[in-house]
Amino acid sequence: MNIEIRQERPGDYRKVEEITREAFWNLYCPGCNEHFIVHNLRNHEDFIEELAFVITADDExxxxxxxxxxKIIAKDGKEYETITFGPVSILPKLHRQGFGRALIEHSIQVARNLGYKAIIIGGYPYHYETYGFVGAKKYHISLPDGNFYTGIMALPLVEGALDGVSGNVYFSEAMEPDETQLDEFDKAFPYKEKQVQESQLQFEIAVSELDTKNYN
Structure with missing residues (x-):
């Protein structure tokens, strides 16, 4: 199997959205919106085109x-630029074979080479600690509600990039698409049944878990 990672091209868009839909369907909620996020993100001012990658196997x-x-906005109003990845999608039949890891590691290195200072993401800690992510609480970075959550993690790309930085992290509005348009968008894809799954309850619990660690 010949594996390649390359930048996403316009001709990839539909296939990428189909795979994203397959990867997330019924995972965090009945149905999913991640394919809609990807679709909208490409036309948003916050999209980072040079960090959009696909991974192929034998050119597929x-x-x-x-x-x-x-961005992080400090109490004094000062803003610090950060970047965020997601969604990360792999065909379900190819999960746990290292393809997602290859994508993430490749993109992190490219982001570092391009001069980006830090990545902040939302997700399960056990997925991302292996890449060096730690709870954003370590850097006194909270969500706008002022709380520190285990699922909000940070990775400095430059040593000391987040030292002395504190405040609230704000993710792109593109990550919260207009759900009233989702059903219409989804009609362009093959029908899939929306179902309630255990993973959805686990996700609901995880996103509300407060970070109680002492990072000092």
């Missing part, structure tokens, strides 16, 4: 990763 797309701009 099997997954993708996309990045958007995010």
């Amino acid at each position: 797309i099997i997954g993708s990763i996309h990045y958007s701009k995010s």
